[in-house]
Amino acid sequence: MNISKRPRRLRGNDILRKMTRETHLKKEDFVYPLFVQEGNGIKTEIKSMPGQFRYSIDSLVEECSELIEIGIDKIMLFGIPADKDDKGSQASSMDGIIQKAVRILKKVYRDKIYIITDVCLCEYTSHGHCGIIDDKGRVRNDETVDILSEIALTHAKAGADMIAPSDMMDGRIGQIRTNLDLAGYQDIPIMAYSAKYASSFYGPFRDAADSAPAFGDRKAYQMDPGNIREAVKEVELDIHEGADIVMVKPALSYLDVVSKIKQETNIPVAAYNVSGEYAMLKMAVENGIMSLDVINETLLSIKRAGADIIITYFAKEFALKSK
Numbered sequence: 314m315n316i317s318k319r320p321r322r323l324r325g326n327d328i329l330r331k332m333t334r335e336t337h338l339k340k341e342d343f344v345y346p347l348f349v350q351e352g353n354g355i356k357t358e359i360k361s362m363p364g365q366f367r368y369s370i371d372s373l374v375e376e377c378s379e380l381i382e383i384g385i386d387k388i389m390l391f392g393i394p395a396d397k398d399d400k401g402s403q404a405s406s407m408d409g410i411i412q413k414a415v416r417i418l419k420k421v422y423r424d425k426i427y428i429i430t431d432v433c434l435c436e437y438t439s440h441g442h443c444g445i446i447d448d449k450g451r452v453r454n455d456e457t458v459d460i461l462s463e464i465a466l467t468h469a470k471a472g473a474d475m476i477a478p479s480d481m482m483d484g485r486i487g488q489i490r491t492n493l494d495l496a497g498y499q500d501i502p503i504m505a506y507s508a509k510y511a512s513s514f515y516g517p518f519r520d521a522a523d524s525a526p527a528f529g530d531r532k533a534y535q536m537d538p539g540n541i542r543e544a545v546k547e548v549e550l551d552i553h554e555g556a557d558i559v560m561v562k563p564a565l566s567y568l569d570v571v572s573k574i575k576q577e578t579n580i581p582v583a584a585y586n587v588s589g590e591y592a593m594l595k596m597a598v599e600n601g602i603m604s605l606d607v608i609n610e611t612l613l614s615i616k617r618a619g620a621d622i623i624i625t626y627f628a629k630e631f632a633l634k635s636k
């Protein structure tokens with residue numbers, strides 16, 4: 314053949330392939346989500362998420378020591394309260410599970426670990442919705458935003474390093490920002506779950522956090538999976554209201570959205586590789602259906618699409634493997 318261009322020339326051996334590789338994963342890219350509950354000495358595996366656990370605070374402290382050692386120093390905390398009610402009162406209690414966990418982790422590890430707290434009501438409400446319900450079963454936006462900004466403030470007071478609202482109410486970023494600023498927490502960044510879709514990929518998480526809605530679904534506040542221009546709108550609003558980082562969630566079925574948001578903004582973009590995406594791959598690997606390499610390939614695809622930050626249950630595994 315008379316061809317001068319031969320792309321295969323650069324694929325000849327591993328050194329050459331590494332030299333010309335465009336995207337690299339590093340431990341610093343990852344945020345590791347963790348579930349914390351009341352009790353002592355508890356580390357219970359989540360059935361639908363093999364390798365992930367619900368920790369009591371003491372076990373969480375232990376786990377974090379290992380994480381810090383292997384270089385996973387950013388965690389995102391989800392709380393499972395002992396009691397739930399229709400207003401999710403435990404979420405904004407200074408003695409709530411998250412507030413206690415953050416206080417203790419910060420006391421033990423100080424700046425060795427960076428704690429991002431998820432701000433939402435669904436784990437705390439008896440009905441499992443992300444806000445206050447009216448008599449027709451709809452989530453009341455403005456009243457919910459008031460509560461969310463209270464929750465965010467208690468997290469900041471407990472010592473959280475960053476606040477991540479995941480509720481998808483309108484106007485919550487602005488009000489949370491104002492509330493934090495008024496109380497003197499101007500330096501606490503907000504990572505907004507901006508383009509959060511109404512996705513079936515959250516199934517295992519709802520099992521882990523016991524937060525599946527008791528009736529209906531979340532389609533009246535989370536985004537429709539068919540939309541991408543609306544993701545740009547949500548992101549623009551959140552940036553306008555004061556978000557420091559914007560997030561796309563889930564990641565894998567929404568890589569086009571990650572890519573678009575990366576192009577349209579100039580602040581860091583996070584992607585959440587959610588529970589269902591984790592479960593799917595983990596179970597395929599455990600059952601010998603695909604090789605372990607599929608995990609790396611998947612995380613790489615999220616980064617290649619444009620994510621600066623990847624929130625993933627694979628973070629620890631990645632760090633252990635690359636040690």
Ligand code: PBG
Pocket residue numbers: 431433435443479480514515516517518519586587588589
């Ligand atoms: C709380 C919240 C959810 C997730 C993160 N924050 C659940 C939901 O919206 O139903 C999902 C995370 C995952 O699936 O890994 N609103």
